[in-house]
Amino acid sequence: xxxxxxxxxxxxxxxxxxxxxxxxxxxxxxxxxxxxxxxxxxxxxxxxxxxxxxxxxxxxxxxxxxxxxxxxxxxxxxxxxxxxxxxxxxxxxxxxxxxxxxxxxxxxxxxxxxxxxxxxxxxxxxxxxxxxxxxxxxxxxxxxxxxxxxxxxxxxxxxxxxxxxxxxxxxxxxxxxxxxxxxxxxxxxxxxxxxxxxxxxxxxxxxxxxxxxxxxxxxxxxxxxxxxxxxxxxxxxxxxxxxxxxxxxxxxxxxxxxxxxxxxxxxxxxxxxxxxxxxxxxxxxxxxxxxxxxxxxxxxxxxxxxxxxxxxxxxxxxxxxxxxxxxxxxxxxxxxxxxxxxxxxxxxxxxxxxxxxxxxxxxxxxxxxxxxxxxxxxxxxxxxxxxxxxxxxxxxxxxx
Amino acid sequence: xxxxxxxxxxxxxxxxxxxxxxxxxxxxxxxxxxxxxxxxxxxxxxxxxxxxxxxxxxxxxxxxxxxxxxxxxxxxxxxxxxxxxxxxxxxxxxxxxxxxxxxxxxxxxxxxxxxxxxxxxxxxxxxxxxxx
Numbered sequence: 001x002x003x004x005x006x007x008x009x010x011x012x013x014x015x016x017x018x019x020x021x022x023x024x025x026x027x028x029x030x031x032x033x034x035x036x037x038x039x040x041x042x043x044x045x046x047x048x049x050x051x052x053x054x055x056x057x058x059x060x061x062x063x064x065x066x067x068x069x070x071x072x073x074x075x076x077x078x079x080x081x082x083x084x085x086x087x088x089x090x091x092x093x094x095x096x097x098x099x100x101x102x103x104x105x106x107x108x109x110x111x112x113x114x115x116x117x118x119x120x121x122x123x124x125x126x127x128x129x130x131x132x133x134x135x136x137x138x139x140x141x142x143x144x145x146x147x148x149x150x151x152x153x154x155x156x157x158x159x160x161x162x163x164x165x166x167x168x169x170x171x172x173x174x175x176x177x178x179x180x181x182x183x184x185x186x187x188x189x190x191x192x193x194x195x196x197x198x199x200x201x202x203x204x205x206x207x208x209x210x211x212x213x214x215x216x217x218x219x220x221x222x223x224x225x226x227x228x229x230x231x232x233x234x235x236x237x238x239x240x241x242x243x244x245x246x247x248x249x250x251x252x253x254x255x256x257x258x259x260x261x262x263x264x265x266x267x268x269x270x271x272x273x274x275x276x277x278x279x280x281x282x283x284x285x286x287x288x289x290x291x292x293x294x295x296x297x298x299x300x301x302x303x304x305x306x307x308x309x310x311x312x313x314x315x316x317x318x319x320x321x322x323x324x325x326x327x328x329x330x331x332x333x334x335x336x337x338x339x340x341x342x343x344x345x346x347x348x349x350x351x352x353x354x355x356x357x358x359x360x361x362x363x364x365x366x367x368x369x370x371x372x373x374x375x376x377x378x379x380x381x382x383x384x385x386x387x388x389x390x391x392x393x394x395x396x397x398x399x400x
Numbered sequence: 401x402x403x404x405x406x407x408x409x410x411x412x413x414x415x416x417x418x419x420x421x422x423x424x425x426x427x428x429x430x431x432x433x434x435x436x437x438x439x440x441x442x443x444x445x446x447x448x449x450x451x452x453x454x455x456x457x458x459x460x461x462x463x464x465x466x467x468x469x470x471x472x473x474x475x476x477x478x479x480x481x482x483x484x485x486x487x488x489x490x491x492x493x494x495x496x497x498x499x500x501x502x503x504x505x506x507x508x509x510x511x512x513x514x515x516x517x518x519x520x521x522x523x524x525x526x527x528x529x530x531x532x
Contacts, residue, residue, distance in 0.1 A: 343504045
C-alpha cells in the first residue's frame with residue numbers, strides 16, 4: 001500500500017470527523033485569504049489614488065462645502081457641482097510657489113441614458129491638464145474632440161456607444177483604467193463639451209446656481225506646487241489672499257483615507273489572529289482526542305509491525321490531507337464570496353478599493369495554503385509525539 | 401454515498417434556493433426607480449424568484465423521490481442552479497451602472513447562491529448515479 005493511502009482510508013472511514021476538520025481549516029484559510037485580499041485591495045486603492053491625483057492643492061469655491069463634502073466628491077465619486085468665476089485663476093497666479101494650474105468644470109447628470117444613477121461629468125482643459133491627462137494617455141492616447149467623452153471603468157456605456165446627458169448625445173471614445181476610486185464612475189470631456197451640457201441642462205430648466213456665461217466659470221482649480229515650496233504654506237497663502245475660495249491640500253485628504261485604511265486593516269488583522277489562535281487550540285484538542293480515541297487501533301498497527309515513526313507519519317499525513325483540502329476550500333470560498341461583492345465592499349467601506357492582480361491573488365492563495373498546511377502539521381506533531389510513547393501491549397490489555 | 405447524505409446535500413441546495421427567493425423580495429431586492437417605474441433588472445429579479453422557489457421545491461422533493469426520480473431531481477437541481485448563475489446579466493439584463501443595487505447586491509448574491517447550490521447538487525447527482 002502506498003504511504004498516503006492509509007491516511008486517506010482512515011479519513012474516509014470517519015467522514016464526520018474529517019468533514020469537521022476540513023471545515024475548521026477552511027474557516028482559517030477563508031479568514032486569512034479573505035482578510036489579506038481586503039487589506040491588499042485597500043492598499044492598492046490608496047496607491048492608485050495617490051498615483052492618479054497629481055495635484056498638491058485643489059481650490060474650490062468657499063460655498064462648495066455647503067453643497068457637497070469635497071473629500072467625498074474627489075475621493076469617493078459623490079456627484080456634485082459648484083462654480084466660481086474664472087477670474088479666481090488670475091488671483092491664484094499671483095500666489096508664489098505654483099508651478100502648474102489647471103481648471104475643471106463639473107456637472108452632475110440627473111439620469112444618464114446608460115444608467116439610473118447620476119454620473120459626475122468633468123470638463124477638462126486639455127491644454128493645461130496634468131491630473132487626468134496622464135491617465136487618459138495610458139488608456140486612450142489621443143486628444144478628446146468636442147462632443148466626445150471618456151468614461152471611467154465602472155460606467156456601463158463603452159467605446160462605440162453614446163451616452164445621453166441632458167438630451168445631448170455624447171459619443172464614448174474610450175474607457176479609462178480602473179482606479180478603485182470614485183474617479184471610475186465619472187465621465188470626462190473637454191471644457192467646450194461641458195459648457196454645451198451646462199447650456200442644455202439650463203435649457204431643460206435645471207437650476208445649477210450658475211450665474212453668467214459658462215465659459216467664464218470653473219468648478220475647481222488643480223495646482224502643482226513648485227519644487228522647494230511647502231504645499232501647506234501655499235495652501236495657507238491661497239486661503240488668506242484669494243477671497244471666497246477654499247484651498248484643500250490633497251495630502252491631508254489622503255491622510256484621512258490612510259487613517260481609515262489603518263483602522264480597517266487593524267480590525268481585520270486582529271480578527272484573523274483571533275480566528276487562527278482559536279482554530280489552533282481546537283485543532284490541538286481534536287488531535288489529542290483523536291489519539292486517545294484511536295489508542296487501540298494504533299496498538300494493533302504497532303503489533304502488526306508499524307514503527308513509531310510510521311504511525312507518526314500516518315497521523316501527520318491525515319492532518320496534511322485535511323489541511324490541503326480545507327485550505328483549498330477556504331481559498332475558493334473566499335474568492336467566491338469576495339470577488340462578486342467587490343462593488344458592495346467598496347461602497348460599504350467608503351474607501352478606495354482596487355483588487356490585486358491575478359498573479360498577486362495566486363501568490364496570496366499559495367501562501368495561505370502553505371500556512372494552513374504548516375499549522376495542521378504543527379497541530380498533529382504533538383499527537384505524533386504522544387504516539388511514540390504508546391506501548392501496544394499496555395494499550396491492548398487496557399481494552400480488555 | 402448514502403441516501404441520507406444525498407438528501408442532506410439536496411436539502412442544502414433547496415435551502416439556498418429558498419433564501420435566495422425570500423432575499424430577492426427583501427434584502428436582495430433589485431433596483432426600483434424613484435418614480436415607481438420598472439428598472440431594467442426587474443425581469444432578472446422575477447426569474448431569480450422563480451428559480452429560487454423551484455430549487456427549494458426540488459430540494460424538498462428529493463426526500464420523497466425514489467429510484468430514477470432522484471437522479472432526475474438532482475439533475476434538475478443542477479440545471480436550476482446554473483439558471484441562477486446565468487439569470488441576472490446573461491439570460492436577462494441588469495442595470496448598466498456598476499453603482500446600481502442590482503449590480504452591487506442582487507447579481508453577486510445570485511451568482512454565489514447558484515455556485516454553492518450547483519456544487520451541492522452536483523455532489524448529490526454523482527451520489528444518486530453511483531448508488532443506482
